Amino acid sequence: MTTTRRLQLAATAVVAVLAVLPFAVAGRISLGIFVFIGLFSLIVIGLSLLAGHAGQVSLGQAAFYGLGAYIAAITTLRMGLAPWLALPLAVGGAALAAYLLGAPIFVLRGHFLVLGTLGLNVVMDVLVRNVQHLTGGPTGLTGIPPLSIGALVIVGDRAYYYLTWSFVLAALWVGRNLVCSRVGRALAAVRSSEVAAAAVGINAAFYKSRVFALSGALAGLAGALYVHYLSFVSPSPFAFNFSIDLLVMSVLGGIYHLPGAVAGAAIVTILREALRTIMPRVLGSGASAEYEIVVFGLLLAVVVIFSPAGVWPHLLAWLRLEPGRSSRWTQAASLAGMLPESPPPSPRAEPASVLRLEGLRKQFGGLLAVDNLSFEVPAGEIYAIIGPNGAGKTTVFNLISGLLRPTRGAVYLRGRKVSDLPAYETAALGVGRTFQTPKVFADLTVLENVMVGLHRLTTTSFTAAMFGLGAREDAQAAARAAGYLEVVGLLDRADVLAGALPFGALRLLEVARALAIRPVLLLLDEPASGLSSAERTEVVKLIRHIRDTGTTVVLVEHDVGLVMETADRVLVLNYGQRIAEGAPRLVRNDPRVIAAYLGEEAAS
C-alpha cells in the first residue's frame, strides 16, 4: 500500500472517528471539552500558518479571539443583530484588526510582531475591563443568543461540536491550499531570503499581513462560536496568558504541519484537564491552577529545544505515514519544449535608453560609496562595470535594484524614475538581478525557484489560493519555468532541492530565476566568479544569448578578460567615482585607467 493511499485512509478514519465521537462518549464524558479542542484548533491553525509559513510569532491571538467574541456578543445583545449576521462581522473585525496592526509592522521585518501583538493583547484587556457600558466590564455579558439560521436554532454541545469541527476541517483545507500555491511558494521564498524574494518582485509584507489577517479571522471565528455556544462572555479567557497557551499548542503540535495544530490543541487541553485534577492531589488542595504555567513553560522549552518541529512528524513516523517528497511538477517540467519561448519583453520601439543614472550618490556614515555617478545604457547593450573592490560596484547594483536608497540623485528605467520605489516594485518593472553570493531559495526545488521568479507574471490571488483555484496556472508556470531551466542547462535537475546544488549551478539557477521575471534589464553581479573555466565559457555564451533575446545586460565583474570579451561598453569605477567609460578597447588604453586600475602591469 502506498503512503499516499495510507494517508488518505488515515484521514478518512480520523473524519469517521470525529463523526461518531459524540455518540461514543455520550453519557460518560462531556462533549464540551471536544468543542473547546475544536475552537482552539481553529486559532492554532492560524497561528501555525503564521509561524511556520510566514515566519512570524504572534503573542496576541487571544486578543483576536476576544475581539471576535465581544463583537458577536455586543452586536447581538446590544444592537439586536441576528447571530448569523454577527458571525461574519466578528470574523471580519478580527481580520481587519490583525491586518491594520500587521501591515505596518511587517514593513519592519525582524520580530516586532511579538511586541505589537503583546501590546494589543494588553490594550484589549484594559479596554474590555474599562469600557463597561459596552462590555459589561470584568463581569462580562450574559444572555447572548445562540446561532440560528431562520427557524433552525443551533444549541447544545452536539450541534456546536459538529459546527466547530466542520470549520476546523475547512480551515485545514484552506491552509493546505494556501501552502501549496503561488502564495505558499512566495512565503517560502521570503523565509529563505527576503532580499532575493524582493529581487523577483515579491512584497514580503503584503503576504505576511494577509496571513496574519487570516489567522486573526480564524481566531475571531472561534471567538464568535464560543459566545454563541456558552451564551456568556467575560474578559478572563482572552487575557495574555491564553495567547501563550495558544503558542504552546502551536509549537507542541508542530508549526510546519497544519494538522499538528489540532494535535497540539488536543494535547494541551487534555493535559490541562488532567493537571487540574492531579495537581491539587499531589501538592495539596492549596495548589492553585496557576502552577500549570511551570509545566507549560518547561514543556514548551523542552519541545522547542529537542524537537523544534513539534510532535506531528514523530506522530506520522510512528504511524508510518511520512509522505515522500512530492515531485508534483515533474510532469509539467516535461512540457518544457512545448510552450513557445516567451517573446522579448518589448520590441525595439522603446526609448533609446533603458537605464539612466543621474548624479547618483550614496553615503554610508562617513564613507562615500558612490559619488555623483551618471551613465546611460541603451537597449540591447551589454554594459560592464569594473573597478577594484570597494569601488562601489555592488552598491550601484543595490541602488539600481532598489535595495538601497540613494543619498542624492536618481535612477531611471526607460525614462521612469525608479529610485524611490521599493525593491519589489523595481523588480516588477523589469529589473532582474543576481547576487555576488548566490541567494537561492534552499528549501524549494530548482524548478520551484524559477516558478517563484514568475511570481509577478502569474496572478492567483491570496483568496483564490485559499480555495485552491490556482492549479491550472501553476501547471503552466511550471512548464514555463522548465523552459528557463533548459536555457541555462539545469532542466535535468529540476526536482533537486536548490540547497543541494553545487556552486556553479547556483549561479545558473539565479540567472534562470532572474530571466523568469522577463527582465528589461538584467544585473549580473560577478557572474563568473567561482566558476571553472568550462562553466565560465558557458556563462559568456549565456550572457550573449540573453542580450540577443532582447534583454539589456549590466554586469559587474572582476574577470577583466570576460568583460573585454563580452561587453559593448565598460565603465571603470574607483572610490565611487567614474574614471573612464567607453568601448573596451578605448578604456583599456585610457591612461587614467592604466594608472589607477591596471597599474604597472599594463604599463610594463
Next chain:
Amino acid sequence: MNAPGDDVLLAVEGLEAAYGQVQAVRGVSLSVGHSEVVAVIGANGAGKTTLLRALTGLLPSRGRIMLGGRPVARPSPEETVRLGISLVPERRQLFESMSVRDNLLLGAYHRIGQESRAAIEEDLRRVFVLFPALVNRTASRARTLSGGMQQMVAIGRGLMARPRLLLMDEPLLGLAPLVIRDILGTLAQVQHQGQSILIVEQNAKAVLGLAARAYVMEAGRVVRHGPATTLAQDPAVRAAYLGGHVESAEG
C-alpha cells in the same frame, strides 16, 4: 619538497574538510618552514579558503596538523590563535563600528594578561611603522576607511597576535595595483623580520614574487608544488593562473 625536519614550522598531512556542499579539501599535505613565505594559488572554488578555515578550526577537519613539531589536536579558532596561528580572513572581517586602534588592540586579545601592556603598545607602534597611512586614522571607525586601508588594518590586527605563523586569505582581492604594490612591499618587510606566512591568493603573479615556495590547488587537491620561481615558469601554471585577468588586461 618538504623542508627538512628541524626547519618545519607547520606540517599538514592528509587534511580533509568539507564546507557545505560547495567546497572541499581532499587529502592536502603541505609544510611551511620557519621564516618562510609559502603561497597557495588556485582558482576560486579550488578549496583554498576551506584549507585556511580548517587550519584555524573554523571548520572541522580530519588529518594531521603539526605546529612546531607538536600536534594541533581538534583545533578551534580560540585555541589555534593561542598556539600561534593567526588568520587574516577573506574580505578583512574588521570590527567595522570600532576604531582602528581598538581593532588592532583586539588582535592582541589573547596576549592581554600574559604579557605586559608595554609589549603590546610596542607592537602597536610596530604596526604603525609598517603602515604609516594608518597613523592619522587611529580613532576612525574601521568602516570609514578605504578598502586598501581596511586591508592594512586586517593585516596589522593579524600581526598584533604575534603569531608563529600568519595565515592570509586573499589579502590582495580587489585592490588596485598601486595598493597591491604597497601591501606586497610591507609583507616583504614583515618576512625579513622573520615572520612565517602562508598566503592564499588568486593573484598568482603578485604572490609568486613574494613567496619562496608555492602549492597549486585544484578541486580540493594539491596538484603541483615547488619553488615559486619554478612554478612561475611552469607552462601549465602560466596558462591557468598567470594568463587569467592580468595579461588579458595588458592586451
Next chain:
Amino acid sequence: MTLTQQIAQFLASGIINGTIYALLGLGLVAIHSATRVVNVAQGEFAALGALLASTLVTRGMPLSLAAAVAVGVAAAVGGGVYRTAIRPARDAGPLTLLIITIALHLSLKGLLLLVWGTDPHSLRPFTAGPPLRIAAAVVTRQSLWVIAVTTVVLVVLYVFFTRTILGKSLRACAVNPTAARLMGIRVERMSALAWMIAGALGGLAGVLIAPLTLATYDMGLILGLKGFVGAVIAGMASYPWTVAACILFGVVESLGAGLISSNYRDGIAFGVLIAALLWRALAALRGGLIISEEAAQE
C-alpha cells in the same frame, strides 16, 4: 494641587519609572547585540531581584548586602539561563530562540510562584525619611536612589564598553563573531557575560523598584515589556538612545495615566508601543531599505 503641580508630579514619577525601564531596556540590548535574541523573560530577572532582596531583608540581612546578593543571583541566573536554554539552541533560527525565551518567561515565573507564592512582598526604602520637595514635585527618597544608582550604573557601563578590553571584546563579538573567535575571544563566554549583565541589570531594577511598589512573582512581564518599548524605539542597538527612549516613554506613560485615568495605564503604555512600531515602520517605508547599510558595503 494645581495643574502645574500635578504635571510636575507626573513628570517626576515618569522619569523615575523610565529609569527603571531603562535598566531593563539596557539588558535587552546587551543580550540582543551579543546573541541576537529578543529576551521575553527579561522582566523575570527584576521580579527575582525584588523578591529575593525582600526575603533576605525580612530574614535580617542588612539591606545593602541583600541588594548585592539579589543582583548577584539575578546575574547568575542570567548566565545559567544562557548556558542551559539558549546555547544548546544557538544555531536554530531566531523564531526558535524567541519561543525559547517565551518558555523561559513561563518557567521562571512559575518557579518564582512556587517559591514566593502569590502574596506581594515588601522591601523597606534604602534610606528612611520624609519625601523631598524638588521644584513643584514631591519625590520620595527611594526615587532619588533609583536615579542615583542608575546614573552610576550608566557611567560604569560606558567605561566598561569603551575603556576595558573585556568590554571591547564583548562589543567585538556583537559586531563580528567570526572575527572575534579568530582573535581568540571565546564568543560563548562573552554571550554568557552579556546574559549575566542583563540579569544583573534586571535584578537591580527589581531591587530599586521594590520599595516603591511591591514585589510579586508576576511583576516581570509588564516591566520587561516597557523596557522593550524603549529599546525598540531606539532600534535595539544603541545603549544611550535606549536610556533616553525609556525615560521619554516613562514620562509619556505617566502623563497619560495621570491626565486620563490610571485604569488605562497599561493600555496607554502599550498603545505607545504600537504607535512606536508604526512610527518606525513609516520611517522604514520612507527609507525603503531592505538590506542593512552595513551589509551593503560588500
